Amino acid sequence: MSLPIVAIIGRPNVGKSTLVNRLAKDKQAIVHDEPGITRDRTYQPAFWQDRDFTIVDTGGLVFDDDTELIPQIREQTMLALNEATAAIFIVDGQVGVTTGDMEIASWLRQQSVPVLLGVNKCESVATGLVQATEFWELGLGEPLPFSAIHGNGTGELLDLLIEYLPPTTEIEEIPEIKVAIVGRPNVGKSSLFNNLTGENRCIVSPISGTTRDAIDTVIEHDGQVYRLIDTAGIRKKKNVEYGVEFFGINRSFRAIHRSDVVLLVIDALDEVTDQDLKLAARVIEEGRAVILVVNKWDAVDKDSYTIYEYTKLIKDRLYYMDWAEILFVSAKTGQRVPKIFDLIKTAATEHRRRVTTAVINEVIQEAISWQSPPTTRQGKQGKIYYGTQVTTAPPAIALFVNDPQRFTENYRRYIEGQFRKQLGFIGTPIRLFWKGKKVREAERETANRATKV
Numbered sequence: 001m002s003l004p005i006v007a008i009i010g011r012p013n014v015g016k017s018t019l020v021n022r023l024a025k026d027k028q029a030i031v032h033d034e035p036g037i038t039r040d041r042t043y044q045p046a047f048w049q050d051r052d053f054t055i056v057d058t059g060g061l062v063f064d065d066d067t068e069l070i071p072q073i074r075e076q077t078m079l080a081l082n083e084a085t086a087a088i089f090i091v092d093g094q095v096g097v098t099t100g101d102m103e104i105a106s107w108l109r110q111q112s113v114p115v116l117l118g119v120n121k122c123e124s125v126a127t128g129l130v131q132a133t134e135f136w137e138l139g140l141g142e143p144l145p146f147s148a149i150h151g152n153g154t155g156e157l158l159d160l161l162i163e164y165l166p167p168t169t170e171i172e173e174i175p176e177i178k179v180a181i182v183g184r185p186n187v188g189k190s191s192l193f194n195n196l197t198g199e200n201r202c203i204v205s206p207i208s209g210t211t212r213d214a215i216d217t218v219i220e221h222d223g224q225v226y227r228l229i230d231t232a233g234i235r236k237k238k239n240v241e242y243g244v245e246f247f248g249i250n251r252s253f254r255a256i257h258r259s260d261v262v263l264l265v266i267d268a269l270d271e272v273t274d275q276d277l278k279l280a281a282r283v284i285e286e287g288r289a290v291i292l293v294v295n296k297w298d299a300v301d302k303d304s305y306t307i308y309e310y311t312k313l314i315k316d317r318l319y320y321m322d323w324a325e326i327l328f329v330s331a332k333t334g335q336r337v338p339k340i341f342d343l344i345k346t347a348a349t350e351h352r353r354r355v356t357t358a359v360i361n362e363v364i365q366e367a368i369s370w371q372s373p374p375t376t377r378q379g380k381q382g383k384i385y386y387g388t389q390v391t392t393a394p395p396a397i398a399l400f401v402n403d404p405q406r407f408t409e410n411y412r413r414y415i416e417g418q419f420r421k422q423l424g425f426i427g428t429p430i431r432l433f434w435k436g437k438k439v440r441e442a443e444r445e446t447a448n449r450a451t452k453v
Contacts, residue, residue, distance in 0.1 A: 010090035012060025018148040048158040086164040093131035105138035176225040180255040183265035188295040191331035193230035272317040287394040289347035289428040298330035347427030367418035382406035396431040404434035
């Protein structure tokens, strides 16, 4: 069951995103003292009393300006209103009625969606009533004074809003795969996002840094529910100044953290850059499953050998991520994009997979039979007693040994390679914890104390 949608609409810099953060369950909208921060539609869950709904933040609506991204922002706002059950039109109580407010109000009066008129920045209850009075001339009913920053008046606004929302019935929890689309600026993340969702959800522009928020959309494909998250392009830290881009990149990192699978988008024309390598390392550090999506493949001059040469180049540069699937696509034409869903399902399944202790120890014994653990110069050999999987997402295996220091980095990579060779784990990092005798004895003592208590 889909929840009713409430669209937040208004001119730039009237406090729409601040109100969204006040009302939403998750405080995700970027709020900064600069007009034009929000550009795409951003959706967040919200509730009031017995009503659950989805609140959609929109970019500042301007009708008399067609420069830069203004027309696309206007289109996104109109799309949000078309799918909304109700809308809240936000105006600035400190500025008063503007020409822009009048134009938006005239447009809203022609729509069939019920609209509430909220007068923001009314920090005092007494003066707020006076500030709100002049907005009667917009012809949208009673102006409701409130302060998005302090919260006063928002309860009264929501009390009126829920009259237009259906009562919430019991909602069935549908398992979803969370997918973050990550990459450098201008590699085609938003185009890929729009192609996967099948709609124009994100503004696409050659201007670097067009996407600023992390944009969530829930879709269903072949019976599986996906939460797709478009993110702001991540540049080198030294090139990022504090402000809009800084907040957008932080949202991108949070999107990686809350995802199951990351689509790491690489520009085929630029090949694998140093920044791509840093992003890949960040994704592994977070323990997320990964698919390497090489975009703009349609723009590459190629012959029958090109794809193999590119694959080798990527595997050489991202040698520490050789377990990730690679897919060459064109988000612009849609070439091979549908194949991404199958790869996502596989990677997510492997990411959550649990293997029995018996199977893990079979792999260990076979690996040891082919290559014995190393021996130190003093003639002391490493021994692996047994292993067991301790967590999933990502899969983590504890190996109990006599002394972790006796196992060289090469041998540790060999053991990990054997796990991958025998068990798969395609598309997901795996973590190995090497635990020595002292660690095991300490854990056993802690367990015994807990038992006695």
